[in-house]
Amino acid sequence: MNDAxxxxxxxxxxxxxxxxxxxxxxxxxxxxLIRLAAEDWGTLARVAKAAGGRWVxxxxxxxxxxxxxxxxxxxxxxxxxxxxxVNRATPILPSHTPYYPGADRPERHAQDMLGIAFSDHPDxxxxxxxxxxxxxxxxxxxxxxxxxxxxxxxxxxxxxxxLQAHGAGVYEIPVGPVHAGIIEPGHFRFQAVGETILNLExxxxxxxxxxxxxxEGRDAAGLARLAARxxxxxxxxxxxxxxxxxxxxxxxxxxxxxxxLRALMCERERVANHLGDIGAILNDIAFTFGxxxxxxxxxxxxxxxxQTFGHRFMMDCVIAGGVGVDINDxxxxxxxxxxxxxxxxxxxxxxxxxxxASVEDRIDTTGYLSPEQAKDFGAVGYVGRASNIDFDVxxxxxxxxxxxxxxxxxxxxxxxxxxxxxxxxxxxxxxxKLIEQIVNALPEGLIATAWxxxxxxxxxxxxxxxxxxxxxxxxxxxxxxxxxxFYPRDPSWLTWPTLEKLVRDNIVPDFPVCNKSVNGSxxxxxx
Amino acid sequence: xxxxxxxxxxxxxxxxxxxxxDQVALEQVGQQxxxxxxxxxxxxxxxxxxxxGSCNGCELEIHALNNPYYGIERFGIHFVASPRxxxxxxxxGPVSRHxxxxxxxxxxxxxxxxxxxxxxxxxxxxxEFGVSYAxxxxxxxxxxxxxxxxxxxxxxxxxxRGILEAIGKRSP
Ligand code: SF4
Numbered sequence: 244m245n246d247a248x249x250x251x252x253x254x255x256x257x258x259x260x261x262x263x264x265x266x267x268x269x270x271x272x273x274x275x276l277i278r279l280a281a282e283d284w285g286t287l288a289r290v291a292k293a294a295g296g297r298w299v300x301x302x303x304x305x306x307x308x309x310x311x312x313x314x315x316x317x318x319x320x321x322x323x324x325x326x327x328x329v330n331r332a333t334p335i336l337p338s339h340t341p342y343y344p345g346a347d348r349p350e351r352h353a354q355d356m357l358g359i360a361f362s363d364h365p366d367x368x369x370x371x372x373x374x375x376x377x378x379x380x381x382x383x384x385x386x387x388x389x390x391x392x393x394x395x396x397x398x399x400x401x402x403x404x405x406l407q408a409h410g411a412g413v414y415e416i417p418v419g420p421v422h423a424g425i426i427e428p429g430h431f432r433f434q435a436v437g438e439t440i441l442n443l444e445x446x447x448x449x450x451x452x453x454x455x456x457x458x459e460g461r462d463a464a465g466l467a468r469l470a471a472r473x474x475x476x477x478x479x480x481x482x483x484x485x486x487x488x489x490x491x492x493x494x495x496x497x498x499x500x501x502x503x504l505r506a507l508m509c510e511r512e513r514v515a516n517h518l519g520d521i522g523a524i525l526n527d528i529a530f531t532f533g534x535x536x537x538x539x540x541x542x543x544x545x546x547x548x549x550q551t552f553g554h555r556f557m558m559d560c561v562i563a564g565g566v567g568v569d570i571n572d573x574x575x576x577x578x579x580x581x582x583x584x585x586x587x588x589x590x591x592x593x594x595x596x597x598x599x600a601s602v603e604d605r606i607d608t609t610g611y612l613s614p615e616q617a618k619d620f621g622a623v624g625y626v627g628r629a630s631n632i633d634f635d636v637x638x639x640x641x642x643x644x645x646x647x648x649x650x651x652x653x654x655x656x657x658x659x660x661x662x663x664x665x666x667x668x669x670x671x672x673x674x675x676k677l678i679e680q681i682v683n684a685l686p687e688g689l690i691a692t693a694w695x696x697x698x699x700x701x702x703x704x705x706x707x708x709x710x711x712x713x714x715x716x717x718x719x720x721x722x723x724x725x726x727x728x729f730y731p732r733d734p735s736w737l738t739w740p741t742l743e744k745l746v747r748d749n750i751v752p753d754f755p756v757c758n759k760s761v762n763g764s765x766x767x768x769x770x
Numbered sequence: 771x772x773x774x775x776x777x778x779x780x781x782x783x784x785x786x787x788x789x790x791x792d793q794v795a796l797e798q799v800g801q802q803x804x805x806x807x808x809x810x811x812x813x814x815x816x817x818x819x820x821x822x823g824s825c826n827g828c829e830l831e832i833h834a835l836n837n838p839y840y841g842i843e844r845f846g847i848h849f850v851a852s853p854r855x856x857x858x859x860x861x862x863g864p865v866s867r868h869x870x871x872x873x874x875x876x877x878x879x880x881x882x883x884x885x886x887x888x889x890x891x892x893x894x895x896x897x898e899f900g901v902s903y904a905x906x907x908x909x910x911x912x913x914x915x916x917x918x919x920x921x922x923x924x925x926x927x928x929x930x931r932g933i934l935e936a937i938g939k940r941s942p
Contacts, residue, residue, distance in 0.1 A: 373867075373868040374867075374871075375866075375867035375868055375904055376903055382903055387903070388903070389902050389903060390901070390902060391867075391902065391904070393867070393903070396871070396874070397867040397868070397870040397906075398871060399871035399872065399875075400868065400871075420869065420872050421820060421853075421872055421876055423851035423852075424849075424851070425819045425821075425829055425832050425833055425849060426821070426829065427821050427824070427826055427829065428821055428822075428869060428872065448868055449823075449866065449868045449869050449872070450821070450823045450824070450863065450868070450869065451866055451867075451904050452823055452864060452866050452899045452902075452904050452905050453899070453902045453903055453904030453905060456902065456903070457899065457900070457902055468898055469898055472825040472827070472897070472898050472899075472922075473825065474825060474826055475824070475825040475826040475828070475829070475830060475923065476826055476827070476830060478825075478827065519830070519833075532774055532777075532778070535837070536777065536781070538834075538836070538838060539781070539839070541834075541837070542834060542837050542838075545834075555831075555925065556827060556830070556923075558922065591777070592777070595773050595774055595777065764826065765826070766824065766826050769868075
């Protein structure tokens, strides 16, 4: 981690007459925290962009008097949180979207949830709000009741203003929210000519469950349970990020064994998802052999998680202060034994897949995301790494126990479905190596320490590399150890927008495989 | 191609009773399922899965029903793309208010007689999410429900048992 870029950024801001105060004791460590005036918010983004900073997340909070807004940036693994505030009655703020397209939806989410008006936002349409609340209501305002104000059934959301395309032969295909397969709901609006996709517009928010609002007032244990259900496929990583944020806020020491077990579960989760998704990608191009083979491996893998951690997805195994389950020597050898068996199996399957001409024909050059586009959107995880974004929180901003482990990060630059599949394959092998390192050097000792509530106002940031990429979670405590604000930013926020770009000029029948190769979480995004 | 065939032959059929876990019940449940599906649905039960707000954990396990271990299609059960082709709706999640209308419409589009199963703690009672400005809670708060399958998420075997129980409730 090298935070020289932040120091340089502060000098640049000063040169632009922007006064930015750095908090001496941020509470958000390892991120540095600066405060600046609302009118300088746009300049901040312009200067940060010029400095090569990546836009990571934006989130706000109604503290009863003002609305506080945070934006997080990263470069070289060093994180900066910038903070400003606006008046509740006139919550107007310059937008970051003109400089960072990835800020588009997060800002529209903040607009819908908190009522912030981003003055120069290029697209002020609602995003998270459909018809469950009205346009003058903002669920994350203090005075908005958690039960809401609506009575009776919620009407369908058929008034969203999609972009229109005109021209001879252009037609539209509306898809969803209920899709044909066993997948989460969302709406896709295609404009096509013949078989070719001219444009795709996503409309998400269908599984918005009010996670940020219902987090308020929970205790630490309750927040961990909720975080474990932000996105079921990421239950460990989201649980970890939330607990990390709470533990940093409370300056809570977590035993070394617990941290090792968290990493072990997190790597197991990564492998399970990569196996399942590689199979699903192959299914979407009708290579059913691959689908069944990878499905078999995923099931084998999931069963060992059940045997060792007592739950197929290890849900609720991460708790505030540590982990809820320990493993014994028999479990350790079961895991090692399985990997010894599975490694050659996976390698031989990938060799078959890579040599198969009909697979190659479907996934090579399909769904191309250029390195420039990936950088523009701040794409993370395998989507970023397949388009030359060489970033992984485990290696570049290492948290325990990864600071002691060797993390291999595969990177490709050709940005197609094949590259995203290959990154996942290599990440499976990298996770095997990590699991071996962890299992062979598992520290002795406690698996959790008793939770103690921090003082009101304590805040913390969790940063974890989930299987989709970087998760950022913000937590602030109120009185009596109750959560005042919880914001989990799933990596899907940064990868969903790339899907709109990478399907262009592909044929409509290739949309499913393009979508699966990105595999954004609907639930993790919709909150 | 030879390697594909070699792999298929070497792996063989893994769809078998599974030792050392409680999964020995699989074949038994499966057999009963096949019998009941045979009796009541002329050998073929079509299910439309609807995620009405789930965290996607339940979907992962419903997916697993199609992996070669469970291979639910061999018992005459298959997942269909349209509610119009379905005998049964398998509904997950607390019903988010943003999915409320879509769920009602899916229900209306399913021909009578239809069975509805609410899946997971969320489908059964709202789970961790409950009822709020954004969530209607249990599936039964939105459409009529014939049976629930508890669990967070229910395992593939739980799902098979639950489906069996639900079709057992339907008189032939
Ligand atoms: S029951 Fe559990 S796994 Fe299923 S949707 Fe609810 S939280 Fe997710």
